[in-house]
Amino acid sequence: MPPDASRPRVSGALVPSASVEALGGWARRYVKPLASLGVETVADLLHHYPRRYIDRSKVTKMGDLRIGQEATVIGTVRRIRTQYTRRRQPIVTVTVFDGTGYLDLSWFNQSWPARRHREGQEVAVSGKVSAFRGRPRVQNPAVEILGGAGADQVHTGRIVPVHPAGEGVSTGVIRRLVHEALRRVPLLADPIPEDVRHRRDLPPLHQAVRDVHFPETDEDQVRALERLKFDELFFLELGVAFRKHRVEAETDGVAHVPATDLVPRFIDALPFEPTRAQRRAMDEVAADMARARPMNRLLQGDVGSGKTVVALSACLIAAGSGHQAAIMAPTEVLAGQHFRTVESLLGPIGGRRLRPTNDGPQASLLEGDGPHYALLTSAVTGKERERVLEGAASGGLDLLVGTHALVQEAVEFADLSLVVVDEQHRFGLHQRIALKEKGASPDVLIMTATPIPRTLALTYYGDLDVSVLDELPAGRRPVRTRVVRTAADRRKAYDLVREQVRQGRQAFVVCAAIDEENRLEVRAAEKEAERLRTEVFPDLRIALLHGRMRPKEKEARMEAVRAGQADVLISTTVIEVGVDVPNATVMLVENAERFGLAQLHQLRGRIGRSEHESTCVLFDESAPENEDARQRLGAMARTTDGFELADEDLRLRGEGTLFDIRQSGLPDLRLARLAEDTDLVRRAREDAFALIASDPELAGHSELRAEMERRFADSIDWLFHS
Ligand code: ADP
Numbered sequence: 001m002p003p004d005a006s007r008p009r010v011s012g013a014l015v016p017s018a019s020v021e022a023l024g025g026w027a028r029r030y031v032k033p034l035a036s037l038g039v040e041t042v043a044d045l046l047h048h049y050p051r052r053y054i055d056r057s058k059v060t061k062m063g064d065l066r067i068g069q070e071a072t073v074i075g076t077v078r079r080i081r082t083q084y085t086r087r088r089q090p091i092v093t094v095t096v097f098d099g100t101g102y103l104d105l106s107w108f109n110q111s112w113p114a115r116r117h118r119e120g121q122e123v124a125v126s127g128k129v130s131a132f133r134g135r136p137r138v139q140n141p142a143v144e145i146l147g148g149a150g151a152d153q154v155h156t157g158r159i160v161p162v163h164p165a166g167e168g169v170s171t172g173v174i175r176r177l178v179h180e181a182l183r184r185v186p187l188l189a190d191p192i193p194e195d196v197r198h199r200r201d202l203p204p205l206h207q208a209v210r211d212v213h214f215p216e217t218d219e220d221q222v223r224a225l226e227r228l229k230f231d232e233l234f235f236l237e238l239g240v241a242f243r244k245h246r247v248e249a250e251t252d253g254v255a256h257v258p259a260t261d262l263v264p265r266f267i268d269a270l271p272f273e274p275t276r277a278q279r280r281a282m283d284e285v286a287a288d289m290a291r292a293r294p295m296n297r298l299l300q301g302d303v304g305s306g307k308t309v310v311a312l313s314a315c316l317i318a319a320g321s322g323h324q325a326a327i328m329a330p331t332e333v334l335a336g337q338h339f340r341t342v343e344s345l346l347g348p349i350g351g352r353r354l355r356p357t358n359d360g361p362q363a364s365l366l367e368g369d370g371p372h373y374a375l376l377t378s379a380v381t382g383k384e385r386e387r388v389l390e391g392a393a394s395g396g397l398d399l400l401v402g403t404h405a406l407v408q409e410a411v412e413f414a415d416l417s418l419v420v421v422d423e424q425h426r427f428g429l430h431q432r433i434a435l436k437e438k439g440a441s442p443d444v445l446i447m448t449a450t451p452i453p454r455t456l457a458l459t460y461y462g463d464l465d466v467s468v469l470d471e472l473p474a475g476r477r478p479v480r481t482r483v484v485r486t487a488a489d490r491r492k493a494y495d496l497v498r499e500q501v502r503q504g505r506q507a508f509v510v511c512a513a514i515d516e517e518n519r520l521e522v523r524a525a526e527k528e529a530e531r532l533r534t535e536v537f538p539d540l541r542i543a544l545l546h547g548r549m550r551p552k553e554k555e556a557r558m559e560a561v562r563a564g565q566a567d568v569l570i571s572t573t574v575i576e577v578g579v580d581v582p583n584a585t586v587m588l589v590e591n592a593e594r595f596g597l598a599q600l601h602q603l604r605g606r607i608g609r610s611e612h613e614s615t616c617v618l619f620d621e622s623a624p625e626n627e628d629a630r631q632r633l634g635a636m637a638r639t640t641d642g643f644e645l646a647d648e649d650l651r652l653r654g655e656g657t658l659f660d661i662r663q664s665g666l667p668d669l670r671l672a673r674l675a676e677d678t679d680l681v682r683r684a685r686e687d688a689f690a691l692i693a694s695d696p697e698l699a700g701h702s703e704l705r706a707e708m709e710r711r712f713a714d715s716i717d718w719l720f721h722s
Pocket residue numbers: 272273274275278301302303304305306307308309449473474580609
């Protein structure tokens with residue numbers, strides 16, 4: 001480490017947007033390594049927060065070390081030595097000293113520690129103390145380089161920050177750079193309004209940034225961290241509130257006034273009694289649709305909770321009011337499934353597949369004719385496609401169900417007033433907006449089966465009103481779940497399949513081709529299917545389904561399964577979304593450890609849809625030390641409650657997994673954790689919403705607005721679009 005001879009003595013003030021080079025000639029050699037950590041400007045450096053802290057007062061003196069103790073010590077490197085075994089394997093020993101004693105650090109068969117360390121370096125060492133030839137030793141310790149060789153140590157007080165370091169730039173160097181940056185940046189402007197800061201007793205930004213890097217006390221550090229987390233959450237919620245207000249202020253939507261009794265007839269004709277939750281959700285949707293302000297509602301309900309019925313009642317409100325509705329699903333299979341539901345539930349009230357003529361929809365609906373519907377996917381081609389497009393454009397079609405084929409340019413609607421988007425986290429914001437733009441301010445209903453923990457719902461879906469189906473239809477039995485690891489238990493699982501088939505039931509076997517685009521994975525799944533077909537269930541009727549099949553073929557095989565012409569459906573995860581075969585009572589999941597909790601929950605939701613008892617068997621092929629897999633599968637066996645699983649998922653893996661948050665387009669969180677910082681989320685939300693209520697356009701808070709727009713740069717559309 002070079003002494004800082006080249007460092008300018010003048011204390012030139014810096015703006016946060018300055019490049020790190022501006023910190024002085026000595027900083028220049030770290031520009032590249034810093035860039036690979038995402039640090040390019042002085043501001044980046046100030047927001048490069050410590051990963052952890054070492055409290056000097058809790059550090060053990062080397063003279064007091066005991067054998068077997070887990071300890072952290074701080075000392076200076078005194079000697080570095082590399083020896084070789086007879087087989088020419090290196091043993092590196094680094095000796096450190098802290099004034100009370102010596103400690104040897106040793107690494108076997110690795111030579112890099114010899115290159116990393118220099119005499120005079122100040123290091124913090126953690127590990128388990130053993131003894132070797134009467135001297136205390138730590139093997140393979142965790143070492144942080146706190147300071148360079150002798151020169152210019154940053155005095156850091158009792159608590160030493162450990163910044164995330166990288167190739168070519170140690171935590172010690174970063175600490176010096178941050179220290180210098182803090183000295184040179186005069187005062188960070190505080191974007192949080194003073195009254196909010198005051199009410200929440202938050203330290204000013206400049207102080208918080210200083211204290212998060214160089215806290216004098218634990219309390220300083222805690223307060224600084226809280227303040228910085230609050231910042232992130234406040235701006236996130238400010239964007240959410242800003243958008244929500246804008247959406248709610250709109251009045252150019254369609255105030256639906258059904259001129260027919262389609263909805264009550266639909267409900268009367270259902271082959272079952274709607275649950276209370278379904279009725280409530282239908283009422284909420286109807287009330288929204290009656291208003292001129294466009295609906296923006298999230299319909300959240302676990303798999304099997306009956307969201308489609310709610311969606312269809314909304315579609316009938318649109319059709320019955322003389323407009324059109326569209327349902328967009330993420331896959332062909334699911335779109336086909338919805339379409340069949342449409343046929344079976346609307347048939348009894350006179351619904352028909354697209355009629356050939358194209359007189360206006362109202363006339364015939366009023367005459368007691370049912371709604372006209374059609375399916376549009378990439379598999380719909382030729383004459384039929386033309387007819388569907390023509391029906392949508394002329395208004396002859398009341399309801400169009402489809403995949404993202406719906407947002408293609410060729411698709412035009414005469415008068416689209418309701419857009420239903422199923423499983424929305426699979427679509428990007430852009431597709432949602434594209435479908436919406438097929439109409440003039442249509443109502444939007446988004447359906448998701450992914451249980452969303454409350455804190456997430458308040459942020460990532462915070463601009464939407466929410467209806468929850470928190471009740472399963474009567475007569476459903478919770479699915480029993482077993483995790484299986486031995487060959488004997490595997491045989492028992494196969495016996496169970498046979499036993500259920502003998503009783504007239506059906507089974508699913510899911511093979512882990514998680515990426516359906518990936519030929520290798522699909523081939524592996526096909527091979528497994530072949531093995532099951534020939535070796536395990538040669539006596540049963542087997543159907544196979546995977547993502548690379550042509551839509552028509554998939555459809556035919558699904559139909560065969562539904563019609564009871566196959567006993568076992570072996571498939572890749574294409575069945576994850578939406579397949580409805582109530583007679584299926586067993587599901588075997590191969591390599592269950594490869595799936596995330598949300599996905600396993602979705603899969604399992606495919607069974608347990610009848611009065612018969614159902615069982616889900618998760619084959620766990622993970623290594624015993626794969627703690628994460630164990631916890632995930634354990635949670636699956638413990639509960640069928642989607643919300644509990646969602647919380648568990650959040651806890652196990654952080655918020656980035658349930659949905660693709662990058663796809664959500666919202667600013668990311670560096671410090672705040674939605675799963676843990678629930679109180680902060682609540683406070684930030686309150687303050688942000690109060691501010692927007694008093695100043696919706698942030699006209700009197702121009703800096704705040706600029707900061708919000710800066711943070712939402714990647715999703716500026718989302719802020720301003722409804
Ligand atoms: P989701 O989309 O929420 O997973 P679906 O709408 O696909 O659920 O409904 C799952 C199954 O339950 C379908 O077969 C549907 O016909 C049936 N169903 C829906 N509502 C009820 C109800 N209230 N009682 C009985 N069965 C219902």
